[in-house]
Amino acid sequence: MAELKLMKGNEAFGExxxxxxVDGYFGYPITPQSEVIEYLMTELTHERTGMVTLQAESEIAAINMVYGAAASGKKSATSSSSPGISLKQEGISYLAGAELPCLMLNVVRGGPGLGTIQPSQADYFQATKGGGHGDYHMYVLAPASVQEMADFVEDGFDIAYKYKTPVMLLSDGVIGQMMEKVMIKEQKPRLTDQEIxxxxxxxxxxxxxxxxERNIITSLYLKSDQMExxxxxLQAKYKKMEEDDCRWEEIQTEDADYIIVAYGSSARISQKTIQLAREKGIKLGVLRPITLFPFPKKPxxxxANRVKGFLAVEMSAGQLVEDVRLTVNGKVKVEHFGRNGGIIPSPVEVLEAIEKLIKE
Amino acid sequence: MDIKDIIKPENLVYKKTELMTDNVLSYCPGCGHGTAHRIAMEVIEEMGLTEDTIGVAPVGCSVLAYDFMNIDMQQASHGRAPAVATGIIRTWPDKIVFTYQGDGDLAAIGTAETIHACNRGENIVIIFVNNGIYGMTGGQMAPTTLPNMKSSTSPFGRDVETMGAPLKMTELVALLPGTNFVTRHAVHSPGHVRKAKKALRKAFQNVKDKKGTQLIEIVSNCNSGWKMTPVDSNEWMVENMFPFYPLGDIKVDGKIVKELH
Amino acid sequence: MAKVKGAIVVDTVKCKGCGVCVVACPTQVIDLAKEVNGKGYHYAYMENPDACTGCSSCSIVCPDGVITVYRVKVEN
Incomplete structure (x- = not known):
């Protein structure tokens, strides 16, 4: 039965x-996402549904456990935060290369290096451009609410199995840590061994x-023609994702002269900026990419054919803005407003950035 | 008696198992990997485990093990086979899961994964082929390279003062409560192959009985890396590798049966 | 008294001529050929077939699994 609950984003993801x-979750503690594995352990997942929850010795081991389970047809997931996701990159590249479906959550914190435990969106490039070695992409969903932390689990697995590809939820410390009401869907049965x-x-x-005949899971193709x-x-798969499964949300864009492009927490903050801007007579709208890869190029x-300018708002130093500029391709101006290091931009500073964009 | 009268189907006593594919092995002439592959597959076939077994191949010379072992296989990233195997066995607890790893894979880059899988007592068989060198990349020093042994990255011999002493992973994991059967074998002579195969059969039976981690080390040769003929390399192995890596059981049924030092 | 007679068949295309079977044979049946196969290896063959007992020692140690062994009981 579906239930309305008050939960942290990380807990909602776990539930x-x-x-x-899901058959198996393999994780390793790191702030600000440790609530995921803590929640799963407290919920005694094995008793509830038969789902395995295992604390691995490292993020590297955890992602490789996901690989083993996914490669044997089991629905598997992991979660981590930025430094831990860096450690998982080799495994993610193998998962993409071996075409294995799985779900990963990155509750992004500020970097580089050990950085800070405060929220950030600085892993945009890593998530959308590949992250590990080789020509590959993950399908990347960006939740902007606790509700989406829960909903994107189902959506993510649907895509993971549709394309046999790893899927990432790119969240941040705000969404992971905050509590909101969330409608949790009813329990789906785990697939039986026979169904698998x-x-x-x-x-x-x-x-x-x-x-x-034997089945083989590998990403090794020693002959160049086979590798190509x-x-x-893989590239055909990514193209199909772009055609069929790109997602975005448009907020008050119908009459807008200026558009903020922002995802996750930044998109929520920017919605408040719409209100402030419209009070001042500025026709502002927000385009929120829900999938960061594929990027919503079409809308x-x-x-870009009818507005006067774009502002990319992000908790990073100018990552999202690059995709916006590539898409707008010089038709109108595209500026960037970002805060880093765990600072969350305020709606007022975003408005100031819009006013600056209009003036220039 | 004419040879033609002997070579008849009814007189067949030994042929390659169907669980080895017909692909030509990518190993150098005389390399013990082929024999280790074959006896593992013979055991799986003889025990009737083909429909239940999943193997995990490493990175190293045996990266292509899945080309030769005619069972369901996964190829893992370097050193991570025990973690991959953990993912399989935890979600398919009634399957038979084994890893096949070399010394660079298991004892260097995969040390953490090996120790923790053993410590959790994952119900898997780890087949560890130790030839004291990195074979595939061209004969570099491995964690298991003997003191003073030459390799392309220890061209004047392994200096234990600066390069560390060889790591005896098998003895090390025997100390962990999760391991059930830990043993060291070789495959260079018929008698040694028979013993190694017997140990493998015991290990696969043990995981069938859910007894925990099984680690079978096979001390092997690397004639290309050691720059010797295959037969000479086997002799060198007996003279030099066996004193440092003595053959025999280390832990049986969860009990250490040998003095460790 | 019954006596055993054996014979081996070497897949000479796949044999890599490592010689491990030569030293493993307890009755010195096997040698490496002077000729080479397509890959340039001096493949194994029964140089002294009369001595073969079909004990399988060669095939057990053959890393490439290219030796098939036959054995028959011969009544004297």
Whole structure:
């Protein structure tokens, strides 16, 4: 049964994993996302649904446990925060290369290095451009509420299995730590072993049942022509994602002269700026990318034909703005407003940045 | 008696198991990897585990193990096979899961994954082939390279003062409560192959009985890396590797059966 | 008294001529050929077939699994 609850973003993510019928969660503590594994351990997931929750010896081990479980047809997930996600990059590259479905959450904190435990969006490049080695992308969803921390678990797994690809939820310390009411979906049953054989038996490594040919999970293609062919297959997948599964939200863009492009926490702050701007007679709208990869190029380039300028608002030093500029392609001006190091921008400073954009 | 009269299907006593594919092994002539692969596959076939077994291949010479072992296989990143195997066995507790790893993979880059999988007592078989060198990358020093042994990154011999002493991972993991059966073998002679195969059978039976982590080290040769003929490398192995890595059981049924030093 | 007679068949295309079987054979049946196979290896062959007992020692140690062994009981 669906339930309305008051939860932290991290907890909502954990509860959604259980209700999604996930088979295995493998994690390692790091602030500000340790509540995910703490919640799962407290909930005794194995007793509730049979879901395995395991604390690994490192983020590296955790992502490789995800690899092993995903490669044997089990629904698996992990979560971490920025320094931990850096450690997972090798595993993520292997998951993408071996075409394995899984879900990862990054509750972003400020960097580089050990950085700060305060919220940030500075892992945008890492999440959207690949992160690890090789030509690959993850499908990246950016939750902007506790509700979306829960909802994107189901959406993320749907995409992960549709494309056989790793999916990342790129969140931040604000969304992970804050409490909001959240409608949690009803419990989905975990797939039975028989159902896994039927659904994934053609590719998953679960033993040569009935004497079938062996299945192999690998990202190794020593012959260049095969490696290129594999790369082209991956690229075709990313193109299809862009055509069919790109998501965004437009807020008061119909009559807007100026558009803020912002995701996650920054998008919420920017919504308040719309109100402040419109009180001053500035027709402002917000385009919120819900998927950061694929990036919503289509609506942004359409808006670029009728608005006077864009402002990318982000808790990073100018990462999102690069994608906006590439998309707008010089049609109108695109400026950046960002705060770093765990500072959350205020609606008023965002308004000031808009006013500056209008003046220039 | 004419040879043609002997070579008849009814007189067949030994042929390569069907669980080894017909692909030509990518190993150098005389390399023990091929034998280690084959006896592992023979055990799986003889125990009737083909439909339940999932293997994990490492990075190293045996990176392509999945090309040769005719069972469901996953290829892991360097050193992470025990973590990958953990992901499988935890979500499929009734399957038979094994890793096949070399010394660079298991004892250097994958030290943490090895120790923690063993310490948690993951119900897996770890087949650890130790030839004291990085074979695939061209004969560099491994954590297991013997003192004073030459390699391309210890061209004047391994100086333990600056390069550290060889790491005996097998003895080390035997001390952990999670390991159930820890043993060291070789595959250079018929008698040693038979013993190694017996140990593998015991290990696979133990995971079937859910007894915890099984680690079978196979001390092997690397004639290319050691720059010797295959037969000479086996002799060198007996003379030099075995005194440092003595063969035999270290831990049986969860009890240490050998003085460790 | 019954006596055993054996014979081996070497897959000479795949044999890498490592010679491990040569030293493993307790009755000195095997040697490496003077000729080479397509990969340039001096493959193993039965140089002294009469001595073969079909004990399988060669095939057990063959890293490439290229030796098949046959054995038959011969009544004297």
């Amino acid at each position: 959604a994993l259980i209700r999604e019928g 054989h039927e659904k994934h038996g053609d590719w998953a490594t679960i033993g040569r049942i009935g004497g079938r 062919e594999h790369n082209q297959k 942004i380039s359409e808006l």
